Amino acid sequence: MFVSGEATILHADLDAFFASVEQRDDPRLRGRSVIVGGGVVLAASYEAKAYGIHSAMGGRQARRLCPRAIVVEPRFSVYAEASKAVYRVFDDTTPLVEGLSIDEAFLDVRGLRRLAGTPAEIAARLKRNVLERVGLPITVGVARTKFLAKVASGVAKPDGLLVVPPDRELAFLHPLGVERLWGVGPVTAQKLRSRGITTVGQVARLDEAVLVSMLGRAAGRHLHALAHNRDPRPVHVGRRRGSIGSQRALGRRPKTAEAVDAVLVGLVDRVTRRMRAAGRIGRTVVLRLRFDDFSRATRSHTLPFGTAHTQTVLATARGLLAVSMPMIERKGVTLVGVAVANLQNDVPAQLVLPFDRSSGSALDAALDEVRARFGPTAITRAVLLGRDQGLTMPLLPD
DNA sequence: TCTGGGGTCCTAGGACCC
């Protein structure tokens, strides 16, 4: 079999991330079944997973499976800090890092052989460094494609290192269950199973057209390609998010319109703060709702301009909430979320001051006013538009 | 105290434009 390229893509995935952080910080939790999150399991230590507990499981069911498990409240800021420290190790390993989430990333180590050794050696060192510098176990899969590297890390968990050599790809892949494929969840797995398809090898023997008719165009093509380990996507550095959102579960008790509005105000404030901190603006405001019967709805509105302005997003979100009120009254709302999508990088705000071009002192006065109002470094660049239009200057918040 | 909080990508219909 002819294979081009080498296995230089690493998929690094922290093991039971939140639970491992808790075990790291509290020696009494080590070796014990640990569940992070009471209502819903956010993470379970491997000791807890042995009882069949997994993330997204209801807390009650988890405690039934393992009554002796220790349940701890999540500490998100600690996890964010640990994640940053791990990403520093990634960045010290190679410049080609693509973050996927708080606890996993792709790393391309092509061209580092003379400097740093084989991909397997680099992966082993990465594992040691994460353990020594951050105190957390991590699993690394190494392969020629992103997809296969991710499958490899999934198979190698926990605390594993697995290299799939280019000439062993299909022999590794085809005996695996279809659930191992990235993008196959419960619904797709059930569709395949109902036709007697349980392994990746069986998927690979199907025609692409058959898969498309079963699963839709994109999903069918995707699955067909993956089953043959065709995945040309490169490791993409510097990807930016497409949306920023925040949501809150409310419990089942009935709530007044005022209470729902108060939650909305808090969510919009959080979201717009995060947008401004990230230097992003967005045009589409999305209201997300969940109801007593666990059905969901989203309502969205697209503005003609991007913004991160709290009052603008709030007014838009309130409009969406208003049109949803009949539904809310009928079905009982249990979750409210706000997201802003269609994100762009922020263009600094512009302030137009009247300015007489014939007078240098008037310009100086205008600049002084800007410095006084927005801080000494506010002026990055000034564009003279002409006598009638005054002075337009982009402003950066200080 | 039944079921968190953060995202991505795809589909499909309608509006609108050329």
Add this chain to the structure above:
DNA sequence: TCTGGGGTCCTAGGACCC
């Protein structure tokens, strides 16, 4: 005037991921 086709944007929902 009628018909058709292509492309993009917007909205809503669904599957999936961690």
